[in-house]
Amino acid sequence: xxxxxxxxxxxxxxxxxxxxxxxxxxxxxxxxxxxxxxxxxxxxxxxxxxxxxxxxxxxxxxxxxxxxxxxxxxxxxxxxxxxxxxxxxxxxxxxxxxxxxxxxxxxxxxxxxxxxxxxxxxxxxxxxxxxxxxxxxxxxxxxxxxxxxxxxxxxxxxxxxxxxxxxxxxxxxxxxxxxxxxxxxxxxxxxxxxxxxxxxxxxx
Amino acid sequence: xxxxxxxxxxxxxxxxxxxxxxxxxxxxxxxxxxxxxxxxxxxxxxxxxxxxxxxxxxxxxxxxxxxxxxxxxxxxxxxxxxxxxxxxxxxxxxxxxxxxxxxxxxxxxxxxxxxxxxxxxxxxxxxxxxxxxxxxxxxxxxxxxxxxxxxxxxxxxxxxxxxxxxxxxxxxxxxxxxxxxxxxxxxxxxxxxxxxxxxxxxx
Numbered sequence: 001x002x003x004x005x006x007x008x009x010x011x012x013x014x015x016x017x018x019x020x021x022x023x024x025x026x027x028x029x030x031x032x033x034x035x036x037x038x039x040x041x042x043x044x045x046x047x048x049x050x051x052x053x054x055x056x057x058x059x060x061x062x063x064x065x066x067x068x069x070x071x072x073x074x075x076x077x078x079x080x081x082x083x084x085x086x087x088x089x090x091x092x093x094x095x096x097x098x099x100x101x102x103x104x105x106x107x108x109x110x111x112x113x114x115x116x117x118x119x120x121x122x123x124x125x126x127x128x129x130x131x132x133x134x135x136x137x138x139x140x141x142x143x144x145x146x147x148x149x150x151x152x153x154x155x156x157x158x159x160x161x162x163x164x165x166x167x168x169x170x171x172x173x174x175x176x177x178x179x180x181x182x183x184x185x186x187x188x189x190x191x192x193x194x195x196x197x198x199x200x201x202x203x204x
Numbered sequence: 205x206x207x208x209x210x211x212x213x214x215x216x217x218x219x220x221x222x223x224x225x226x227x228x229x230x231x232x233x234x235x236x237x238x239x240x241x242x243x244x245x246x247x248x249x250x251x252x253x254x255x256x257x258x259x260x261x262x263x264x265x266x267x268x269x270x271x272x273x274x275x276x277x278x279x280x281x282x283x284x285x286x287x288x289x290x291x292x293x294x295x296x297x298x299x300x301x302x303x304x305x306x307x308x309x310x311x312x313x314x315x316x317x318x319x320x321x322x323x324x325x326x327x328x329x330x331x332x333x334x335x336x337x338x339x340x341x342x343x344x345x346x347x348x349x350x351x352x353x354x355x356x357x358x359x360x361x362x363x364x365x366x367x368x369x370x371x372x373x374x375x376x377x378x379x380x381x382x383x384x385x386x387x388x389x390x391x392x393x394x395x396x397x398x399x400x401x402x403x404x405x406x407x
Contacts, residue, residue, distance in 0.1 A: 009270040016277055022282045027288060028315030031295035038298050125305065128239055129359060177377055 043122065044069075045143070050106035050118035051082050052144075058062035074199050082107070083177055089117045090203060092196065096188035099180045101125035103134070107192045109148070114154070117144035119189065131181030138163040142172040143189070152190035155182055207380045210211055210335055212283045217339040222320045224347040225389070225396045229315040234348055235385040241294045241364045245345075246293070246350035247307060247370055252341025254285040259325040259337030261285075266326055278321045324407070355379045 002008060043060065044065040048055050053068060055199040070081045081090045091108030107161050119140055126132045133139060142163050146153065149170030156164060159167040159173030174182035211251045223229045237247045238322050258281050262269075269277050275297035293301035301308070309319070325333040343377070356362060357377030378384050 003268075004271055009273055012268065012270055013273050013276070016280060020280055024284065024287055024291075027291050031291055034295045036299070042298075123302070127381070129375075129377065 017040065017125070037107055046120045046122050047080055047091070047093075047106050048106045050120040051080070051089060052084070052118055060134055069142075074202050077195070077199065078107075079199060079203075087111060088165055090199070090204070091117070091198075092190055092192070092197070093122070094192050096182050096184065096191065098126055100127070103184065103188060105164070107189065107196070109193070109196050111200065111203065113193065113197045114130050116143045116146045116148060116193075126181050127178070130175070130178040133175050133178060134181060139172075139175060146170065148193055152193050153186055155186040210251060211333070212338050213332070214339045214342075217336065217343045219343075219345065221399070222266070222347060222396070223319070224344055225393045227316075227319070230243075230344055231389070233307055233310065233314060234344075234351065234389060235382045237304065238348055238352040238385050239355045239359055241305070241349065241356050243246075243300065243303050244348050245254055245375050247304060247311075248341070248348050250286075250293075250308060251311055251314060251316065251334045251344055252338055253255055253358065254282060254311055254314075255287060255320055255341040255344075255383045256334050256337035258282045260330050260334035262321045263325040263330040263333035275322075276390050278318065282321070283312050284318050296313045301354075302363050303323075316399075322351060333365045347392060351385060351396030354388050355384055359384070374381045 028126070041061055045055060045058075045061050048061070048065060048068060051069070053064065055064050062135040068082055072079050072081060077092055079092055081088065083089075087107055088111040090111065091106055093104065093106050095102050095104045097103070103121065103126070104121065105123075107119050110117055121135050121140070124134065126134060130147055142165075143153075145167050147168050147170050152170070154171045155174055156171050157174045157179055160164065161173060161176035164173045165173055170184065171190060172182075217223070221227065224234055225229070234253075248309060251392075258278070261281050262278055265277075276366045287311065289311065290301070293304070293308060317337075320337050324336045328336070353363070356364075356379075357368060358376045361367060361375050362372045376384075
């Protein structure tokens with residue numbers, strides 16, 4: 001067979017592609033369970049932390065999750081419910097626009113949805129060092145126990161940049177140098193609050 | 205391969221013909237991942253692995269590849285190794301995989317790999333090609349780590365995530381953003397070129 005002939009070329013390309021795809025398919029198959037297990041673990045860890053349970057031991061996450069969090073479906077939305085010190089808290093996963101891509105995470109509120117109980121980020125594509133600071137503790141802690149006003153949560157662009165500690169003013173500070181990302185976050189929160197308020201009425 | 209030529213290739217790829225600051229290849233990723241040492245190291249090791257093994261494979265089958273589809277087959281082999289790296293990172297280092305995001309997949313488009321395949325592996329024996337690929341990757345890695353060192357230290361005040369600068373240190377936000385990589389890289393090219401001109405030719 002001629003090396004530069006059309007038949008050899010087609011046969012060679014086909015065989016090479018076939019072999020490569022075969023090996024990759026096998027590699028993907030053999031690791032896919034590990035990948036999805038890990039994704040599930042991170043998922044449950046973030047849900048727990050939105051409800052105020054910081055689990056650091058990875059082996060305990062699944063066990064703690066099933067004993068603490070109950071999942072119900074209301075209006076086709078998956079709602080996570082937990083009881084702490086006699087009060088009910090519930091929350092849901094969210095996905096909303098960020099500056100560069102989708103921001104996903106978990107938001108939890110009290111049973112009447114007039115106070116945010118916890119707000120945690122699962123994934124985002126914001127600028128490292130600027131928008132990516134939405135993952136920092138000081139920023140997320142602003143949402144914890146923040147009262148929800150009639151128009152939801154407002155964003156303070158002229159804050160100290162170190163976080164708003166007043167829990168009753170329904171306001172959070174923007175991140176210095178990442179105002180846009182902060183605006184998107186406050187928009188996400190307000191959208192989610194609307195949904196959660198509707199659900200609060202249907203929650204037993 | 206004899207040790208003499210192996211050493212020469214190493215010197216060539218690390219210094220005299222460094223893929224980043226002399227050939228100015230792989231700049232896209234040099235700008236994108238260098239604001240953090242950990243990501244840079246992983247990315248650099250990924251590129252080194254892919255360059256080495258794709259050069260090796262291409263050299264191994266170079267006499268079987270039909271001339272017309274040479275570049276397509278090269279790309280296929282490079283893509284194969286890149287996806288292997290991606291799968292390994294996803295399964296065993298999920299945090300780093302998340303941080304690098306799309307850049308792992310973009311290793312495929314890194315000109316250094318194709319460059320080595322075309323310029324070296326196509327005409328040389330497998331093991332010396334492997335060495336050429338690995339040392340080219342090391343040349344890339346060393347420059348990126350130097351850039352990341354400056355950017356992470358000034359931009360976050362940390363190295364590999366550990367705080368180095370004192371608590372009150374005012375971080376340079378510009379160092380975290382892509383433009384600073386242009387400045388730092390340009391300074392590197394300047395220093396490298398000047399040193400090379402001062403020390404004379406490569407013999």
